[in-house]
Amino acid sequence: MTVFHSEKGKTYNKKKILIWVLIVLGFCAIEFPGIFLVRERVYPFIFGLPFLYGYIFCCWGYMCGVLFYAYKTSWGKTTFFKKNRNQHGENK
Numbered sequence: 001m002t003v004f005h006s007e008k009g010k011t012y013n014k015k016k017i018l019i020w021v022l023i024v025l026g027f028c029a030i031e032f033p034g035i036f037l038v039r040e041r042v043y044p045f046i047f048g049l050p051f052l053y054g055y056i057f058c059c060w061g062y063m064c065g066v067l068f069y070a071y072k073t074s075w076g077k078t079t080f081f082k083k084n085r086n087q088h089g090e091n092k
Helices: 014-030 033-038 051-072
Strands: 003-005 011-013
Touching (some): 014 051
16 A cells, blocks of 8 residues: 655555545536536437436446445544543543
8 A cells, every 4th residue: 555645744545545536526527517518408318318317327326436435445444533532521
């Protein structure tokens, strides 16, 4: 596993960078402004649906795939809440 170090001493994993890039690309595809050019077209059909519905369906599937990959690779494994709290919510 390759780890990158920044000037501030933070470490970056290749998989984390890849997942972030895939997520950003997915959001860019969903928010693609070229949709306005084909807003009143029904043809071509994708999966038997009008173009826009098929396009959004494909983008949705892509994003689900990226998030499933992120889940399987334990992306964001660090915990948000501290585990060393007792029953009353106080630190040990």
